[in-house]
Amino acid sequence: MDESLLVENSVQQARQLYKDYREKLMSESVFVTLLKNYSSEIERSSRLMVQAGLPDFCGYCATSIPGGGCCGEHIATWYDPHLLLLNMLMGIEIQDKSYYKDSCRFLGRNGCTLKARYHFCVNYLCQRIYEKFDKKAIESLRAQSGKELFACWQLELFLADYFKKNGRD
Numbered sequence: 215m216d217e218s219l220l221v222e223n224s225v226q227q228a229r230q231l232y233k234d235y236r237e238k239l240m241s242e243s244v245f246v247t248l249l250k251n252y253s254s255e256i257e258r259s260s261r262l263m264v265q266a267g268l269p270d271f272c273g274y275c276a277t278s279i280p281g282g283g284c285c286g287e288h289i290a291t292w293y294d295p296h297l298l299l300l301n302m303l304m305g306i307e308i309q310d311k312s313y314y315k316d317s318c319r320f321l322g323r324n325g326c327t328l329k330a331r332y333h334f335c336v337n338y339l340c341q342r343i344y345e346k347f348d349k350k351a352i353e354s355l356r357a358q359s360g361k362e363l364f365a366c367w368q369l370e371l372f373l374a375d376y377f378k379k380n381g382r383d
């Protein structure tokens with residue numbers, strides 16, 4: 215399947231899951247607790263990124279380099295409906311298309327529009343970051359990224375099991 219169709223397919227599936235299951239999922243106390251924990255871990259990661267000065271640096275690269283720098287078009291194909299659903303359940307509205315031609319479908323005018331991100335997007339730091347930024351700040355960020363991704367993985371397991379039981383894998 216064409217890559218852009220693949221991504222649209224995942225977005226449509228996520229929107230349908232959101233429509234069909236938002237209320238049911240948000241009445242599951244275990245799920246709500248995991249989602250709150252995940253959201254907190256993402257916010258901790260964001261604070262560390264801001265403290266280190268990364269958002270401006272990465273945002274410039276993603277939005278000023280043709281093809282989105284690290285935020286290339288192909289990366290959006292790695293986003294499955296469950297991860298997109300988690301974004302929607304945390305209040306993110308999935309934009310209808312990429313703001314920049316030939317860049318990731320989820321790249322907005324000022325940077326990434328998602329909150330729940332795939333591990334590559336959370337973990338990847340380019341060589342220039344390692345050269346330019348404080349080593350301790352990078353170490354703290356990497357440790358925090360692990361916590362964020364672990365919280366995400368717990369939710370992904372929950373959703374896989376939940377949809378299997380509900381005949382929607």
Ligand code: SF4
Binds near residue numbers: 286320326335
């Ligand atoms: S999902 Fe966000 S961080 Fe990942 S490539 Fe797309 S715009 Fe960049």
